Amino acid sequence: MGEVGHRDAVYSISVTSELSGVDPQMLRVYEQRGLLNPFRTRGGTRRYSHDDLDRISAITTLLSEGLNLAGIAQVLLLRETSSRLAAELGELQVANEPTHTELRRLRRENRALRTKLAGQGRSPQEPPDQPRTDRTAPDDERT
Structure with missing residues (x-):
């Protein structure tokens, strides 16, 4: 058994x-x-x-x-809801961890590239060898 x-x-x-x-x-x-x-x-x-x-x-x-029985029913319902929501939150955190890991990796890569560009005397906002040209008018000037 x-x-x-x-x-x-x-x-x-x-x-x-x-x-x-x-x-x-x-x-x-x-x-x-x-x-x-x-x-x-x-x-x-x-x-x-x-x-x-x-x-x-x-x-x-x-x-x-x-507490009376009606109050106890509400407390128990709130506890169950809280437990369910905590479990859902845990599941979402686990599901999002790969996304957060990739985001942290991209941020590190971005910082490294900005540092490299700054060391070469280039502005981190502009891509190398491609000066920024704005070919579209701002939103308020479009017709």
């Missing part, structure tokens, strides 16, 4: 009640209020996971701090 994961729904309501210290009827109320969503077997029996136990612990902590 394999190891039980945090999301594996293996605990019955009575075991969950004993582990969490929360009466089974209150666990049902938490479910009715949308605070918990235990797995249901084909026969309709509730099964709770270790993640559910963590959530019950968070609920009881917030209750002890004076």
Whole structure:
């Protein structure tokens, strides 16, 4: 038999009640209020996971701090949203790292070229051997 994961729904309501210290009827109320969503077997029996136990612990902590169930629902929703956004941000940072690496490389190359041009007595703004000529009129002079 394999190891039980945090999301594996293996605990019955009575075991969950004993582990969490929360009466089974209150666990049902938490479910009715949308605070918990235990797995249901084909026969309709509730099964709770270790993640559910963590959530019950968070609920009881917030209750002890004076929040009501509606307030707890909002806090839990905000926590979930925050976690999701943090994960998305992490993914975006990883996805953008090659772009940032290339940008840093190009900036180093640009600095090196500017230094080289300055050492040759040329202006870093003008390409070598090609004086800047503006063949187009400024935007306000075009018709």
